Amino acid sequence: EWVAAAHLYQEYLDTTVLRSTVLDVGDRFDPAVIVAEAAHVLINWDNELPTHDRPSWDLVVVDDYHEATAAKVRLLNVLALGGARVVLLADPDLATQVYRGAVPWVVQRAGHPSSDPNSYDGLGAFGAQVVHLERVWRHGPTIRALAPVIAAGIPAIAGGQRRRVAAREEGDPGSVSAAVLGSTTQQVAYLAWLLRRAHLYDGVPWSQMAVLTRTNTTAAELRADLAACDVPVAASGTGPLNREPVAVALLT
Secondary structure, three states: OOHHHHHHHHHHHHHHHHHHHHOOOOOOOOHHHHHHHHHHHHOOOOHOOOOOOOOOOEEEEOOHHHEEEEEHHHHHHHHOOOOEEEOOOHHHHOOOOOHHEHHHHHHOOOOOOOOOOOOOOOOOOOOOOOOOEEEOOOOHHHHHHHHHHHHHOOOOOOOHHHHHOEEEOOOOOOOOOOOOOHHHHHHHHHHHHHHHHHHOOOOHHHHHOOOOOOOHHHHHHHHHHHHOOOOOOOOOOOOOOOHOOOHHHHOO
């Protein structure tokens, strides 16, 4: 299997290089390669660009560090070795991008003594001071009581200290409910009823309600079904990344 994977990767690299030879296309890089190249350039800066000052950063703050890939972690290691102060915010229980290459297990390495970022042992080792936050502010005690029950089925990293924190005491305690539905049609009808009831009886603006889905395909289908049930819908995050307003501004 490893041999087959190596052949597939080599074919991918060959195809990328071949496309780069077209004059009006230029070099082609995927996001992981761009990050890896950035780390490589910084590591070899003095040898390859001795007449130019190496760029440096004073402070680098990374949110959702549990979603970082190995390439991103290596780049952060290089930045830290270059003198940057690095602040990492993470909760491995929230990791959802493992299938895209995220390595949430490196979170527990943050406090290990820093070493060569190109080595396996050095990946994610920053010699950092580790601080466990003692309170959750994103939800109340009702939802917090359920969260550890669900997280219990996920292997804990660093002893699972984060799972024992308390929820905020002030504000809405929150609520949790579950529904078992027999078909997609029943699901759409139930969601439409919930949304309309919240809007008409509880006075919740449409803009303050959200429905989360696992895939863009499901989101597109559900958007059409809810619209047919007279529920106004504004989709978010269902299009290609290069069509997002921020990406368009950067690309143009």
